[in-house]
Amino acid sequence: MTGTERRGKGVGADGDDSAFLAAYDPRGFPAIAVTVDIVALTLRGGALHVLLVERGGRPFRGTWALPGGFVRAGQESLDAAAARELAEETGLDAAHLERVHLEQLGSYGEPARDPRMPVVTVAYLAFAPDLPEARGGGDATAAAWIPVSRLALGAHQDGRTDRTPARGSTAEDRDRTAGTSGEPDAARPRPSQQGPGHGIDGGDSVPRTPDGTAPGPDAPAPLPLAFDHARIVADGLDRARAKIEYTPLATAFLGEEFTVAELRGVYESVWGSPLHAGNFHRKVLSVPGFVEPTGATAARGGARGGPRARLYRAGGAALLHPALLRPGRDAS
Amino acid sequence: MTGTERRGKGVGADGDDSAFLAAYDPRGFPAIAVTVDIVALTLRGGALHVLLVERGGRPFRGTWALPGGFVRAGQESLDAAAARELAEETGLDAAHLERVHLEQLGSYGEPARDPRMPVVTVAYLAFAPDLPEARGGGDATAAAWIPVSRLALGAHQDGRTDRTPARGSTAEDRDRTAGTSGEPDAARPRPSQQGPGHGIDGGDSVPRTPDGTAPGPDAPAPLPLAFDHARIVADGLDRARAKIEYTPLATAFLGEEFTVAELRGVYESVWGSPLHAGNFHRKVLSVPGFVEPTGATAARGGARGGPRARLYRAGGAALLHPALLRPGRDAS
DNA sequence: CTAATAGTGTCTTTGAGACAATATGGA
DNA sequence: TCCATATTGTCTCAAAGACACTATTAG
Numbered sequence: 001m002t003g004t005e006r007r008g009k010g011v012g013a014d015g016d017d018s019a020f021l022a023a024y025d026p027r028g029f030p031a032i033a034v035t036v037d038i039v040a041l042t043l044r045g046g047a048l049h050v051l052l053v054e055r056g057g058r059p060f061r062g063t064w065a066l067p068g069g070f071v072r073a074g075q076e077s078l079d080a081a082a083a084r085e086l087a088e089e090t091g092l093d094a095a096h097l098e099r100v101h102l103e104q105l106g107s108y109g110e111p112a113r114d115p116r117m118p119v120v121t122v123a124y125l126a127f128a129p130d131l132p133e134a135r136g137g138g139d140a141t142a143a144a145w146i147p148v149s150r151l152a153l154g155a156h157q158d159g160r161t162d163r164t165p166a167r168g169s170t171a172e173d174r175d176r177t178a179g180t181s182g183e184p185d186a187a188r189p190r191p192s193q194q195g196p197g198h199g200i201d202g203g204d205s206v207p208r209t210p211d212g213t214a215p216g217p218d219a220p221a222p223l224p225l226a227f228d229h230a231r232i233v234a235d236g237l238d239r240a241r242a243k244i245e246y247t248p249l250a251t252a253f254l255g256e257e258f259t260v261a262e263l264r265g266v267y268e269s270v271w272g273s274p275l276h277a278g279n280f281h282r283k284v285l286s287v288p289g290f291v292e293p294t295g296a297t298a299a300r301g302g303a304r305g306g307p308r309a310r311l312y313r314a315g316g317a318a319l320l321h322p323a324l325l326r327p328g329r330d331a332s
Numbered sequence: 333m334t335g336t337e338r339r340g341k342g343v344g345a346d347g348d349d350s351a352f353l354a355a356y357d358p359r360g361f362p363a364i365a366v367t368v369d370i371v372a373l374t375l376r377g378g379a380l381h382v383l384l385v386e387r388g389g390r391p392f393r394g395t396w397a398l399p400g401g402f403v404r405a406g407q408e409s410l411d412a413a414a415a416r417e418l419a420e421e422t423g424l425d426a427a428h429l430e431r432v433h434l435e436q437l438g439s440y441g442e443p444a445r446d447p448r449m450p451v452v453t454v455a456y457l458a459f460a461p462d463l464p465e466a467r468g469g470g471d472a473t474a475a476a477w478i479p480v481s482r483l484a485l486g487a488h489q490d491g492r493t494d495r496t497p498a499r500g501s502t503a504e505d506r507d508r509t510a511g512t513s514g515e516p517d518a519a520r521p522r523p524s525q526q527g528p529g530h531g532i533d534g535g536d537s538v539p540r541t542p543d544g545t546a547p548g549p550d551a552p553a554p555l556p557l558a559f560d561h562a563r564i565v566a567d568g569l570d571r572a573r574a575k576i577e578y579t580p581l582a583t584a585f586l587g588e589e590f591t592v593a594e595l596r597g598v599y600e601s602v603w604g605s606p607l608h609a610g611n612f613h614r615k616v617l618s619v620p621g622f623v624e625p626t627g628a629t630a631a632r633g634g635a636r637g638g639p640r641a642r643l644y645r646a647g648g649a650a651l652l653h654p655a656l657l658r659p660g661r662d663a664s
Numbered sequence: 665c666t667a668a669t670a671g672t673g674t675c676t677t678t679g680a681g682a683c684a685a686t687a688t689g690g691a
Numbered sequence: 692t693c694c695a696t697a698t699t700g701t702c703t704c705a706a707a708g709a710c711a712c713t714a715t716t717a718g
Contacts, residue, residue, distance in 0.1 A: 032366040032405045034441070034452050071441065073364045074450040078441035107439045107454045109366070109403065109410035118405040120366050120454070122439045261697075279681060281698065286679090300690080306696025307688035322679065593670075611708060613671060618706090632717080638669025639715040654706070 032109075033119045036082045037068035037229070039105060039236030040090070040126040041270075042145060043253050048269050049145035050233060051089065051126075052225075056141045059115055060226035066233070067143065068121065078104065082124040089143055090131055101127040101252040105236055113228045125236045127252035152222035153234045241270055246323045248290050251314040259298055259309035260284055263291070271326055283324060289317025364441075365451045368414045369400035369561070371437060371568030372422070372458040373602075374477060375585050380601050381477040382565060383458075384557075385421065388473040391447055392558035398565070399475065400453065410436065414456040421475055422463055433459040433584040437568055445560045457568045459584035484554035485566045573602055578655045580622050583646040591630055591641035592616055595623070603658055615656060621649025 040051035052064040067089035071081040079102070087097055102124055109120040133145075225233065244250040250266040251258070264280045284290055291312035298309045372383035384396040399421035403413040411434070419429055434456055441452040465477075557565065576582040582598040583590070596612045616622055623644035630641045 032364070032403060034364040034366060071364060071452070074443050077443060078439060078452065081441075104438055106436055107410060109413075109454070111406050111409060120403070120410065120452070122441070122452070259697090276681070276683095277696080278683085278698075278700095282700095283680080285698095301688070302690080302696045304695045305688080305690040305693090307698080309697060325680085327681085591670090608708070608710095609669080610671075610673095610710085614673095615707080617671095633715070634669045634717080636668045637666085637715080637717040639671080641670060657707085659708085 034071045035121045037066040037121045037123045038086050042128040048148045052146045053143045054141040063226040065226035066229045123232045152224050153230050257311045287320050289315040366403045367453045369398040369453045369455045370418050374460040380480045384478045385475045386473040395558040397558035398561045455564045484556050485562050589643045619652050621647040
């Protein structure tokens, strides 16, 4: 149904559709506002960040919220609206925006999610390479990339301790669905001691809590989000974690050229757990179409020494076969 | 954003939010109608069917469309609206509805998808056991379960020859995303000859085209769908195919108790390809929490003989580990 | 009685993961 | 020099898939 039932006006003449449409009065349907909200993720200094804006208006004035805005009725598609809002908020031009992955995340329409009126928001998820500092667009006081570790997303760090995440579906957190993988992260024992002397915390890794994403010991108070945006961000993170398992989208967080170690850093940051460098390396190169060598090598070795790594660019594959499954899934 | 920007009214008094909300005029936002549409799938006689209604009003009068309707602004959530519409259209009571799996599929908002006005629809996907015949609710002329093989969904049978399907994401067909798996089905060679004398076409299997879902040799003209509903159904099928890989949701198509062969029938019908009976059997029983034995056995053996199969019910797992991956994914 | 079906066993191949080993270059 | 890092090699185990085999029962 796209809407015909119980509300049509001017359904008198039985001629052709054009006559009907001309006589149609579009003001007979229930009043719901439609917005798009963007969960834009990027990596900064090895930590996952979300783009947030500080609200300048009521309600939730002064609270951080997802960037977004109204869909221009009849003028743009949902996808276009999301791209427009993202561009406005980040100040990105079309060229930069091309390198950003944007996909629909899901829609949220609890009756009272906005105290002012019924609002349905279509959430989008974006993966971006390290972008210039955000500028506050619209009437937001400020816009900034905030580490996800600083957000209050639910019971735990990432707000996923009672919900069943998703291999990619949309509304999966709301029913018995469950997507891919994603048992409660907290319930999954992290390999705390993994044999002596292994690159568990080496390299450009991130300070991590037992939960994953790094709030550092001096962690300030967790940031609450406006509306139901904490939930949306949590869903976005779930989706992102699942998505990089089966798609090469982890490369969307990096520049045109990257090393295998940098790619591994993306996975470690998004999943919040260290990966075995050697196995990861072999695995990435073995998946057809994931990455392809540029022939060049990095200008210098690792931070604390080591050979210069080879450079790669994203390959042509749209899906990873076989997939890079997250570790720690063994029930037993 | 849930909506504050560029449109707030009565933002004068700087008091508390309640005063602001009281003065707020909700009629300042763009006019978009919000509907829910349901892609309800079920198995009848071993073939996948979708619930459709014949439109009684313009436009597309007389054309088949997805069941759905307007969201009651401010009164119900999107999920609730979807459940309500599904109940109305199928005539199902709450008890029956409990056995139906319902999840959000994605939102569709092309500016001109409805010629009358801007309409955003939030599509839902439902998996149902074989239900009684549908009754035409609302102002639809008729409602019926239609074999998906009869639908005109795109280039091919299932309309998936140029799009990149999804392991579960929502808007994945619209960008470079790609979800799980789902290369063009047509491009994936089907094991046409698989050794002599194997249950390839035996049992309760379905007549199949090279594409999968069974249009029979006497196939009538493919049924066009109203609006962009062909696309939505195609997305729903993609999602369903991906979903049963990683979740036990295939059991949602069956009754309380079922045999392994019946479960295999679900996979074969949804995926459109035959599965090896022996391997499937062992696999299903080996995945923890997928099914659990009831202790009973079926009243009689297979259609053409054979031992009485044991009965199972759905287990407690929300996710399948390891997953039941679709066959035929080997690039090479 | 015949043929199809339920359920199990075996074997091969692939892939994941644990470790080991070697070479390289930063501090 | 010292040591972390890049990259490759080896070994083991789990799982998928191809087949074979046995028992059972509808027609």
